[in-house]
Amino acid sequence: MRPSQMLFAFMVVLTCAAAAQQTANVPATGSNTDVSALEQKIRDLEDRLVMLEGQVRQLKAQKTSMPSEDTASPPTPSSTAVTPAQVTMPQEAGRSTASAGDNVRLGGAGGAAAKALNPDISVIGDFIAGAGHNPLNPTPAFQMHESEVGLQAIVDPYARADFFISFGETGVNVEEGFITFTALPSGFVAKAGKMRAAFGKVNTFHNHVMPWVDRPLVSQNLVGGEDGINDAGFSVEHIIPAPGKWFLDFTGQAFRGDSADVYTSSNKNDLSVVGHLRGYRDLTDDSNLDLGVSYSRGHNLFGGDFITNLYGVDATYRWKPLRRSIYKSFVARSEFIWRQQNQPSLLTCQSITCPVDPAAGFQRAFGFYASGDFQFARRWFVGGRVDRSDRAFNSHLNDKGGSVVLTYWPSEFAQIRGQYRFTRYADRINAHEAFIQLQFALGAHGAHPF
Amino acid sequence: MILASKSSFFALATCLCVVLVAPPSATAKTLRVITTLTDLAALTHEVGGDKVDVEALAKGYQDPHFVDPKPSFLLKLRHADLLISVGLDLEIGWLPPLITQSGNGNIQPASQGFLDASQFAEILEIPQGAVTRAEGDVHPLGNPHYWLDPDNARRIAKGIATKLADMDPADRAYFQQREQDFEKRLAEADKKWQAQMAPYRGRKIVTYHRSWPNFAKHFGLDVIGYIEPRPGIPPTPSHTIELVNLMKRENTKIELIEPYFDAKTPESIASMTGGKVVVMMPSVGGKPEITDYFKLFDYDIEILTQAFQQTR
Numbered sequence: 001m002r003p004s005q006m007l008f009a010f011m012v013v014l015t016c017a018a019a020a021q022q023t024a025n026v027p028a029t030g031s032n033t034d035v036s037a038l039e040q041k042i043r044d045l046e047d048r049l050v051m052l053e054g055q056v057r058q059l060k061a062q063k064t065s066m067p068s069e070d071t072a073s074p075p076t077p078s079s080t081a082v083t084p085a086q087v088t089m090p091q092e093a094g095r096s097t098a099s100a101g102d103n104v105r106l107g108g109a110g111g112a113a114a115k116a117l118n119p120d121i122s123v124i125g126d127f128i129a130g131a132g133h134n135p136l137n138p139t140p141a142f143q144m145h146e147s148e149v150g151l152q153a154i155v156d157p158y159a160r161a162d163f164f165i166s167f168g169e170t171g172v173n174v175e176e177g178f179i180t181f182t183a184l185p186s187g188f189v190a191k192a193g194k195m196r197a198a199f200g201k202v203n204t205f206h207n208h209v210m211p212w213v214d215r216p217l218v219s220q221n222l223v224g225g226e227d228g229i230n231d232a233g234f235s236v237e238h239i240i241p242a243p244g245k246w247f248l249d250f251t252g253q254a255f256r257g258d259s260a261d262v263y264t265s266s267n268k269n270d271l272s273v274v275g276h277l278r279g280y281r282d283l284t285d286d287s288n289l290d291l292g293v294s295y296s297r298g299h300n301l302f303g304g305d306f307i308t309n310l311y312g313v314d315a316t317y318r319w320k321p322l323r324r325s326i327y328k329s330f331v332a333r334s335e336f337i338w339r340q341q342n343q344p345s346l347l348t349c350q351s352i353t354c355p356v357d358p359a360a361g362f363q364r365a366f367g368f369y370a371s372g373d374f375q376f377a378r379r380w381f382v383g384g385r386v387d388r389s390d391r392a393f394n395s396h397l398n399d400k401g402g403s404v405v406l407t408y409w410p411s412e413f414a415q416i417r418g419q420y421r422f423t424r425y426a427d428r429i430n431a432h433e434a435f436i437q438l439q440f441a442l443g444a445h446g447a448h449p450f
Numbered sequence: 451m452i453l454a455s456k457s458s459f460f461a462l463a464t465c466l467c468v469v470l471v472a473p474p475s476a477t478a479k480t481l482r483v484i485t486t487l488t489d490l491a492a493l494t495h496e497v498g499g500d501k502v503d504v505e506a507l508a509k510g511y512q513d514p515h516f517v518d519p520k521p522s523f524l525l526k527l528r529h530a531d532l533l534i535s536v537g538l539d540l541e542i543g544w545l546p547p548l549i550t551q552s553g554n555g556n557i558q559p560a561s562q563g564f565l566d567a568s569q570f571a572e573i574l575e576i577p578q579g580a581v582t583r584a585e586g587d588v589h590p591l592g593n594p595h596y597w598l599d600p601d602n603a604r605r606i607a608k609g610i611a612t613k614l615a616d617m618d619p620a621d622r623a624y625f626q627q628r629e630q631d632f633e634k635r636l637a638e639a640d641k642k643w644q645a646q647m648a649p650y651r652g653r654k655i656v657t658y659h660r661s662w663p664n665f666a667k668h669f670g671l672d673v674i675g676y677i678e679p680r681p682g683i684p685p686t687p688s689h690t691i692e693l694v695n696l697m698k699r700e701n702t703k704i705e706l707i708e709p710y711f712d713a714k715t716p717e718s719i720a721s722m723t724g725g726k727v728v729v730m731m732p733s734v735g736g737k738p739e740i741t742d743y744f745k746l747f748d749y750d751i752e753i754l755t756q757a758f759q760q761t762r
Contacts, residue, residue, distance in 0.1 A: 047605050054569035154559065160550060183555030187528055239528055239553060247521040280521040285509065288520060322512045323710055378684050378712070411683055413583055449547045450519045 119153030119161075122445035124208045125438070132433035136425050137220075139433070143169055146207055150445050158183045161193075164206065175206070175230070189237045197229035197259070198237075198251040198276040199294045200312040200335050202369075209448055211331070211373045211407070213419045213435040217387035217399050218367030222339040223310065224260030229274065229296060231255035231263070247280040255298075261392070262308060263298035272298025290316040300341055308341040327378050334370040339363075339392050365390035373405070381407040387423075397426035415439045481618055484530040484557075486541050487514055488735040489597045490567055490606070492743045494534060496632040497611040501621045507548075510735025513710040515587070515682070519544040524552055532617060533557040534610065537568035540594035562617070568594065570609035571602040574663045586680025598732065599664035600640045603743055607632050639744050643751050644669070650758045654700050656693065658707040658716065661732055665750075674700055677707070677716055685715040697723045703761035704754075708732050728757045 126146040130139040147167040154160045159181045166175040178193030196204050202219050207226070215226055223229060233255030242248040253274040257265030263272045274296040282288045294312035313336045320329040345361035367389025375381045387401040401423035408416045417437040424430050483504040485491040491506035498504060505526055508517045514536070527533065527548055535541055549558060556563035568591075576592035577585075596602050611629035615622040651670035658677040666673045675696050679689035696702070703725035705716045709732075716727040730750045731740055740746050 043601075043604075046601070047608070050572045050602075050605055051570060051609075053573075054571070057573075058569050157558070157560065158555075180550055182550055182553075182558050183561075184553065185555075187553035189551060189553045237551075237553070239524060245522070247525055249521065249524075278521070282520065282522045288522070290521075318518075320518065322509050324712075325518075326513055326516055326710065327712055411583075412587060444542070447519065447543050447547050449551060450521060 119151045119163075120444040122150040122152075122441060122443035124148045124150070124441045124445060126207055127438040128213060129436045130433060131435075132421075132431065134423065134431035134433055135429060136427070136431070137423075139435075140169075145169065145437075148175065148206065148208065150443075152444075155179060173227075178235075187239060191235040191237075192233075194230065194232045195235060195253075197231065197253055197255065197274040197296065198235065199223065199229050199274050199296050199310065200276075200292065200314045200337065201316065201333065202335060203228040203230075206448070208439050208441075211371065211381070211383050212385060212403060212405055213417060213437045214403075214421065216335075216369035216371075216385060216389075217401050217423070218335065218337050218369050218389040221389040221399065222262075222337050222365055222367050222392050224262045227260045229255075229259045229262055229272070229310075231257070231259045231272065233271075242279075245281055247278075249278045249280075251276045251278075257298050259298070261301065262310070264301040265299060266304045270299040270304050272296065286321045287317070287319045290314075290318070300343065302343050306342040306344075308339065311338040311340075312336065327375070329375040330373070332370075332372045334368060336368045337366070337389075339365045339367075341365075341392065343393065363393065363395045365392050365395035379409040381405075381409075383407070391426065399426055400424045413441045479618060479620075481531045481614060482529055483532045483534065483614075484526050485534040486517075486536055486545060487597070488733050489603075489743065489746070490534045490536065490610075492734040492746075493597075493603060493607045494610050494614075496743065497607050497625055497629045498614055499624065499628050501618065501624060502614065506735075508733075510731065510733035510740065511709045511737075513708070514540055514733070515543065517541070517544045519548045523548050527552040527557060528554045530554060530557055530563065532563045532565060532613065534565045534567055536594050536597070537566035538573065538591040538594035538596075539589050565610070565613050567606050567609065568592075568596065570605045571596040572599070572605070572664070574667065575660065586678070587682025589681075593660060593663050595661040595732065596664050598662060599668045600636055600643070600747065601668060602664060604633055604636055607636075635744070639747065643747055646751050646755050650755065653704070653758065654702040655704040655706055656697060656702060658705070658711045661708060662706055662730075669751075674702060677705065677719065690715060690719060694719055694722045697725065704728055704757055706730050706754075709736055724761075726757045726761050728753055730754065 124147070125144070126148070127143070128139070128145045129142050131141070145168070149163075149165045149167070151163040151165075152161070159179050161177075161179045163177040164175040165177075166173045174194055176193070176195050178191045178195045181188075181190045184190060196206075198204060200223070202210070202215060203223055219225060219228065233253060235251060235253040237249065237251045240248040240250055251274075253276075255263075255272045255274070257263050257270045257272040259272065263270075265271070274294065276292060276294045279291045280288065292312075292314040294310070294314070296310040296312075298308055300306045300308040314334070316331065316333045318329070318331050341363050343361045343363060367387075369385055369387050371383060371385035373381055373383035383405040385403045385405070387399075387403070389399055391397040391399065401421065403419055403421045405417060405419045407418075410416070415438070417435075417439070419435045419437070421433045421435070422431070423433075480500075481498070481502045483491075483494050483498065483502050485494060485504065485506045487508055488506040488510040491504045494502060494504045507523050507526065508514055530552075533549070535545060549564075554563075555561065558564060573592035573596055575589075577588060577590060581588055581590040597606065607629055611625045614625045618625075647669045652672060654672045654674045655666070656675040656677060657666075657673055660676060660678075660681055662671075662673065665671070675693050677685050677690070677693065679686050697719070703723065705720060705725060705727050707713060707716050707727060707729055709729055713727055713729070719725065720727050730753065731737060731746060734740055734743060734746050736746070737749065740749050
């Protein structure tokens, strides 16, 4: 018999004994009719029972977080010991049996204790149907764009780990996989592994938390598109004391230096770095302002001598009336991003529009998006986005676009979205496209940071 | 920018120095307690008195399932000695990232400064067997709205008092004394509430969400249906018609809803059944005048008994 089972049996016996004593006392004190004292005793007894039940739940929860070699053995001793308790407290009987199955965990781990140490597992499917013509950035009619498997758990008293493995149309990719040290001294939070860099807002978003089907043009052109700055390295975050009601938080990150078309590491020393300062303030209980400045630097695909610098400013305004928080909300968001990069001067002049005064291979590209999303009913959201961005490798080429989006949530775990997108590419090509996206979640996907 | 980072560096350095230099206080101290909901804050205040500095994250009129994990909450959490949560996955959508980001080792799950209050309370509606989301946003560990039962309040207060005493042994007697005093006042108040509710024991009601099982059990009400077809799923026309028929059949007039739900469907049900929508406050702070746990029940029982009288 395991210690937890023994303790459980002991507690049940104790409860029964106390209850038996109680019933034995009834006739004796009953004649004295000290009803309130009796009521008090019954109440105390009930409290003890509820407390014991709570302890049993806690024990079970603890058991699930401790490896045990005999978890598969049938728990007969404790279940037989439960029976007397059910007899003495009939109104609790249903609960006692019910609680026997309460190590069922969100995520469908079932009651089997053998699975108890499994992390929270989730899968988010992202299916996209596309219509329209876009010669520069074609999308298929139907695609199972991504199946994101999330595996999340607490590692030990000092850390937790999160893995997001993305099964795309072309292959499998560890989108993120990192450990977070949560118990460092002086309020530091450190991460190590592969992660989306803290550059601005959109770069940190997983596909399923974005308010659009696609990513803004500025992300596509300047910050590595869907993959973004996403690399192996480490991150340190700390809240900075700030005046008034401001929340200030600084994140510093160092990566290997390989991220999409943004950074390429030609040798071990070609690291890339990201710094992000976030300022946040509650304007009222219902609204808040979230500001950020970001900087990133690394070596680009032309070799170790060629540097790319990225600067970003982001601003988010959120409104959500707390009393009606599940029905109405509004989010306005914008990011401005500048990308400066050194590149061989030849490349600058290869394209159609050759700069009048080519700056010796130095490109200075700028882009932004501005978006608004309004929730007008419990399940309905409408939004729009304006896009504009230079191209990173030839900043004289400039793409523009805009989108309107309508989203419907059948439940918290599924989402249907329609998006119409217009893009005017620098090559004087106009693209009109429509997308329908279906996203659906299984299991317990941990909440994302705000 | 450079200036800002410089001054913040100094601030950081000062902060570190303070942390390192400050002597550990062995004597009585003020514990900084953060609770997820206002009800837990109210109970903590009852037993902690002025030895405890307590604040809740969510507002009393807010849906506790859907709270934004705002960074401003991190400012509260990062210096907390103790975090008290409702548990049973009520806060799963917003509390875990806050705890992770807080940079506060004291309040991480399973450390000394993390208290799940559900362990002290009687939990109802624990699902049996396999749980699937075909049942909606079901809580696999049982119904988390357990604080709406004065018996549970007593048990939680006792649990909190024990925890506070463990963290601040010098004030153990103070916490125990306050807890006993609270228990006494609660017993008296409960007698009054029970007397007010006595004429309506056994009455059938419907509720919007499954938020009131503990309340209904304590006061002997019979919840026969829900306006939501499944937990977390908004009302549908077909379910609403079924519910109206059920309410007519069972002669049920009262619909309990929380302030954060849209009253449109409940109102139309009321007009079809000749019933009444009662907006009950699920938490302390739901209205400005509801400043503690006693006033919460005073308020709820007052409007509920009025509604019962009107729909006789």
